[in-house]
Amino acid sequence: MQAAFAFAAADVAGWRERLGPVALPRRRRSPVGQLVKSIISARTRDAVSAAAYDRLVAGYGGPAALSRTAPTAVARTIGDVTFAQAKAAQLVAALRRIAAADGGFALDHLADRPLGDALAWLEALPGVARKVSASTLNASTLRRPVMIVDTHVLRVLQRLGFVPPAADYRAGSEAVTAAMPGWTGDDFLGFHIALKRLGQAVCRWDAPDCAACPLAPDCPAAARGGSLH
The missing domain is CATH 1.10.340.30 (Hypothetical protein; domain 2)
Known part of the structure; x- marks a missing residue:
């Protein structure tokens, strides 16, 4: 189990680096x-x-x-x-x-x-x-270390094989949160923003642009032409 978490942490850290920097919100809501x-x-x-x-x-x-x-x-x-x-x-x-x-x-x-x-x-x-x-x-002023998973983020995680195709928001959030126990709240928010943008612009539901995706080398779905199955 510990080895599995180590592999997961290496995957997430590598994806975060390849997605590049993102600007976090300058002001947080309560x-x-x-x-x-x-x-x-x-x-x-x-x-x-x-x-x-x-x-x-x-x-x-x-x-x-x-x-x-x-x-x-x-x-x-x-x-x-x-x-x-x-x-x-x-x-x-x-x-x-x-x-x-x-x-x-x-x-x-x-x-x-x-x-x-x-x-x-x-x-x-x-x-x-x-x-x-x-x-x-x-995402609030609390800045607690937990991963936000929405539709776009979940689709990317599913295509990467990080979570199963039937996984829901809770499963995606728990998987990423557990994999990165040393991350701060800002680290998780930055990863969320980066994955969401990828899902919106590149890893789209109907027409994924795998050729433009920086995560494609690690993506089983890209090897299958973008399909989840």
Whole structure:
């Protein structure tokens, strides 16, 4: 098992180096701000979800006011994201549960909990699974060392053979996180950004451009012409 982790760590480190440097966000959202942004981001283009988040901030100011708002009103504010009504209901319910449990929205306790406990606490909230919980812990001011895996990142990891074709976001996140115990939160965020960009621009779902991929020499799918199977 230890040897397997060593091979996995060498693979990830090599891929990160070949993908080249990425610029990390200069400013991070608070944990609750990142939670809100992540809940409304699923299956929605980054520019669309970012604009919707900005409208929430402009319209409600903060999570307390948002938690007291009817989901129908929130849905109108974020109306151009996918599944706006469902996301609005989940968002309001999650914020109300946080207020009831914590008496506020700072979520400071997530900085000190064991990583697994912090993820589980978040995943008990409505609308929160591993992608959202990892993003809340890693991409926020908490900077916790956990891998964020979205659709694009998971596709790249599957094609590389790092996770099985049937793996989900949780499996991908846990595999990369376990492989790199010495990485900082910024290391994981940089790898996430690099893999996401690769998946969006090169390792596309419908037409992977394997000839342009810096990871192709290690990729079993590239050897099969880009297919997963």
